[in-house]
Amino acid sequence: MDADDLVILEGVRFSHGPRRILDGIDIRIRRGSVTTIMGPSGTGKTTLLRLIGGQLRPQSGRVVVDGEEVPRLPRRRLFELRKRMGMMFQSGALFNDLNVFENVAFPLREHTALPESMIRDLVLMKLHAVGLRGARDLMPSELSGGMARRVALARAIALDPMMIMYDEPFTGQDPITVGVIMQLIRHLNDALGLTSIIVSHDVAEVSAISDRLYVISQGKVLDHGTPQDLERSPSAWVQQFLHGRPDGPIPFHYPAPDYAEDLLGPDAT
Amino acid sequence: MNQQRILELSVGAFVAVGLAALLVLALKVSNLAQVNRDGGYHLTARFDNVGGLKVRSPVTIAGVRVGQVSDIAVDPQTFEAVVQLVVSSQYRLPTDTSAQIYTAGLLGEQYVALEPGGEEEYLQDGGEIRLTQSAIVLERVLGQFLFNKAAGE
Amino acid sequence: MNLLVRLGAWSLGSMQRLGRGSLFLLAVLWRLPGALVQFRLLLGQLYSVGVLTVQIIVVSALSVGMVLGLQGYNTLVDFNAEASLGQVVALSLVRELGPVLTALLFAGRAGSALTAEIGLMKVTEQISAMEMMAVDPLRRVVAPRFLAGVLSMPLLAALFSAVGVFGGYLAGVGLLGVDGGAYWSQMQAKVDFYGDVMNGVVKSVVFGWVATWIAVFEGYDAPPTNEGVSRATTRTVVHTAFAVLALDFVLTAIMFGN
Numbered sequence: 001m002d003a004d005d006l007v008i009l010e011g012v013r014f015s016h017g018p019r020r021i022l023d024g025i026d027i028r029i030r031r032g033s034v035t036t037i038m039g040p041s042g043t044g045k046t047t048l049l050r051l052i053g054g055q056l057r058p059q060s061g062r063v064v065v066d067g068e069e070v071p072r073l074p075r076r077r078l079f080e081l082r083k084r085m086g087m088m089f090q091s092g093a094l095f096n097d098l099n100v101f102e103n104v105a106f107p108l109r110e111h112t113a114l115p116e117s118m119i120r121d122l123v124l125m126k127l128h129a130v131g132l133r134g135a136r137d138l139m140p141s142e143l144s145g146g147m148a149r150r151v152a153l154a155r156a157i158a159l160d161p162m163m164i165m166y167d168e169p170f171t172g173q174d175p176i177t178v179g180v181i182m183q184l185i186r187h188l189n190d191a192l193g194l195t196s197i198i199v200s201h202d203v204a205e206v207s208a209i210s211d212r213l214y215v216i217s218q219g220k221v222l223d224h225g226t227p228q229d230l231e232r233s234p235s236a237w238v239q240q241f242l243h244g245r246p247d248g249p250i251p252f253h254y255p256a257p258d259y260a261e262d263l264l265g266p267d268a269t
Numbered sequence: 270m271n272q273q274r275i276l277e278l279s280v281g282a283f284v285a286v287g288l289a290a291l292l293v294l295a296l297k298v299s300n301l302a303q304v305n306r307d308g309g310y311h312l313t314a315r316f317d318n319v320g321g322l323k324v325r326s327p328v329t330i331a332g333v334r335v336g337q338v339s340d341i342a343v344d345p346q347t348f349e350a351v352v353q354l355v356v357s358s359q360y361r362l363p364t365d366t367s368a369q370i371y372t373a374g375l376l377g378e379q380y381v382a383l384e385p386g387g388e389e390e391y392l393q394d395g396g397e398i399r400l401t402q403s404a405i406v407l408e409r410v411l412g413q414f415l416f417n418k419a420a421g422e
Numbered sequence: 423m424n425l426l427v428r429l430g431a432w433s434l435g436s437m438q439r440l441g442r443g444s445l446f447l448l449a450v451l452w453r454l455p456g457a458l459v460q461f462r463l464l465l466g467q468l469y470s471v472g473v474l475t476v477q478i479i480v481v482s483a484l485s486v487g488m489v490l491g492l493q494g495y496n497t498l499v500d501f502n503a504e505a506s507l508g509q510v511v512a513l514s515l516v517r518e519l520g521p522v523l524t525a526l527l528f529a530g531r532a533g534s535a536l537t538a539e540i541g542l543m544k545v546t547e548q549i550s551a552m553e554m555m556a557v558d559p560l561r562r563v564v565a566p567r568f569l570a571g572v573l574s575m576p577l578l579a580a581l582f583s584a585v586g587v588f589g590g591y592l593a594g595v596g597l598l599g600v601d602g603g604a605y606w607s608q609m610q611a612k613v614d615f616y617g618d619v620m621n622g623v624v625k626s627v628v629f630g631w632v633a634t635w636i637a638v639f640e641g642y643d644a645p646p647t648n649e650g651v652s653r654a655t656t657r658t659v660v661h662t663a664f665a666v667l668a669l670d671f672v673l674t675a676i677m678f679g680n
Contacts, residue, residue: 053554082556093551095543097466110557152551159555276469283473287577290584294619297606298512298587301615327611334611377503378611 006031006163006195007052012061013219014047021047022058023219029197029212034189036198036206039216040241040250045199046090048216049165052197053085054078066162083111086156086164090171092148094140100127100151101136107158126154130184146177153184163195164188170202178202182209203242215241217250300337309336309355310394314368319350320379320404322370327380328354335360338381354381354398363388367400379404443639449560450568450638457565467570471532475578478531479524483515483582486523487589490514494590495598507600508609511590512583516613516622517678520583522670525629528575529662533637536567537658540641541651549642564638571637575630576623583622621677628669633662 007029014022021044029035037045050056051063057071064070068081094103104123108114114122127133130150140148149169156164166185170178186209189196200206207213207227214224215238223230223238230238240248256262295301319341328336336356344351356362365386372379383398392398457464494510540563543549552559587609594600613619637658644654 055550055553079556079558082554085554087551087554089547089551091546093547095548096546107555107557110555110562155555276465279473280465280468283468283476283574284577286476287472287574287581290577290580291623293584293587294516294580294622295615298516298584298609299613299615299619300610301619325614325617 004030006066007197008062008064009048009051010062010064012048012051012058012063014044014051014056014058016047020219022051024061025216025219025221027214027221027224029195031195032189032193033211034186034196034198034209035212035214036200036210037214037216038201038203038206038241041201043217044219045201045216046167049087049167049197049199052165053082053087083107083159084162086159086161088149088152088156088164088166088169090168092140092145092152094143094148094151094155096140098140099136100132100138100140100143103140103151104154104158107155111159122158123154126158127151129157129188130154131180144177146173146180149173149177149181150184153181153188157188157192157194160192161194163197166196166198166200168200169198170200170205178205185209203244217241300334309357311339312354312356312362312392312396312398314352314354314381314398314401315344315347315349316352316368316370316401316403317349318403318406319352320370320372320406322352322379322381322404326378328356328383329380330360330383330385332382335383352381356383361391362398364390364392364396365400366392366398367402368398369402370404372405439643442643443635446639446642447635450564450635453558453561453565454569456561457569460562460566463562463566464569467566468574471536471567471570472574472577475528475531475574476581478527479578479582480585482523482527483520483585484589484592486519487511487515487586487591488593490519490586491590491593492598495594495600504594504598504600505604506608506612507590507594508587508605508607509612511594512587512609512613513618515583515586515590516618518622518670518674520586521579521622521625521629522666524575524579524582524626525633525666526663528571528578528629529633529637529659529666532571532574533633533658533662534655536571536634536637537641537644537655538651540564540567540638541644541646541654544642544644544646545648545651547646564642568634568638571634572627572630575633576626579626579629580623621673624677625670625673628673629666632665632669636662636665 005028007027009025009027012022012025013020025048027037027048037048039045047056051058052065052070054063054070054073062069065081066084068077070078070081073081094100095106098106101123104126105119108119108122112119124133124136127136130153132147132150132154135143135147135151140151143151153164169181169185173181182205185196185198188194198206198210210227212224213227213230215222215230217237223233223235225233230242233239233242237249239245240250246252257265322338322341324338324341326338327334328338336354338352339355340353342351342353343349354368362383363386365388367384367386369382369384370379371382386400490511491507494507495504498504498507498510540549543559543563549559549563552562591602591605595602595605640654640658640661641651644650
């Protein structure tokens, strides 16, 4: 079982200053699967990705990627490991002083000594895979949001990584773009034999393409399983989240003193 | 590719202009062109009074700058001012060269004027100029003038 | 009481920033040899830091030089010493105005741009993305910019002084009729290459380090929000101005204080 799991998080706790963001998270991500981590905004989903990528260290717990304890890796080994990870950021994070071609070529130029002709071939292949071979000469400022994310995806797979992490890939995109990105994630995962981790709160979209889902809230994993499993989840909380009901265990009101008391109490003038 | 060339060209031009500016400062603005410190040789001259002469004051021959004052000290025995001069090596001075301290204009700076003599032999590095005439101190000249006037009447 | 607490907090905060800034500088210095090798990156930064600053330097230097010529002439002519105009203009520029004004203009033009650029790379997660691609942003982003700033400043300062001297010539000789020969010869007689010109160059080198250091540190240290970057950009200009003026006093005292 262990060998099948590419990423293992065990009892991970992480605090930012006095605020506890993750409070004992256990997640296992199987090789070759598309796993989505869902939860309301501000529950530390992006923090999870940064822990997996080694940009943050947990206060306690284990983060294991491909058999290596990420928080304990020395810098050089960590960088070696990161070459085998791709990440697509929410905004795309393209380098805006480089054009599309050079953005995708960036990891190749930095980490390999390939001849220019081979770099060109590789970049065009990656761009073709995301359908943007014709956009190679555009600058990032000339791209739409969806195109920028697809270029970022091409850049993330430039070094043929073993896994890709997607940080909110659908946020703020039109339905067509969402469909295209969904297709791409699933297709690339299966065609290239990747392992994909998606962080998102777009329930319908990710349910359609994910093998497994994790729902986290307030620093804990509430439930996990296949999309069908979660559909039948006994947790009222998970039901509320999945179906987007305004009422349920997550209150509409921020914690406050009693309404009547607040209006009529001693502070009222 | 073309853009890369423009980039390279403009950076090249920038560096060239910057270095040229430095060269202008060295050769046109400052005295680097006139006194080649390595090539210059040292001479000593003793004066009763150097007036307002300072280190780096010019040394001239026939009004043309040929060197500068490198050091001014007082001889503890004779209480004379010992002035070190650096003169560009291209000017070889006879041993009977004389040195005077003059003022450029009424309020101008003071400088050492050298007047080459006619000897066959030349001053070597570290040599001493024996014939010197001190700076003219304005108060003393005025005092002498008034004294003479008074004595004449 | 409250005031003392605030003073204490402020001092601690400043010390902490200075400490972080110093560690940052060390980390960047460690990567400078690498930056020298990445010649293409350095070239691009020399363009945006150096070449793009030339315009403001030349225009400012010309006007400062001409004003020095006019004002100097007005003062000197009372003493019948207008022949010394070249010396006055050149010494002011070479010793003080060249390095100092160049550093201040540099902070406004290139320093603020460096801060904003690096800060925005943080906001748009480009720095983060680079780290995730196993590329060290200090080497790839900061070191070439730092090196470009350090190399550009002395060149810009020399340019400022040279153009300023020419501006003084235009005003003094061209407009006011000072003798051209006297302008140059008095200048050459009184400006020492080692004592004046080289000391000015040393100043500009020091300013180059400090101004670029502040600019890249503020950018790299900025909170990754739009507000954070705009504040950092302002801080770059203000802090560079303070640092340059204070250092100028110290350097002047050491070099010319005798």
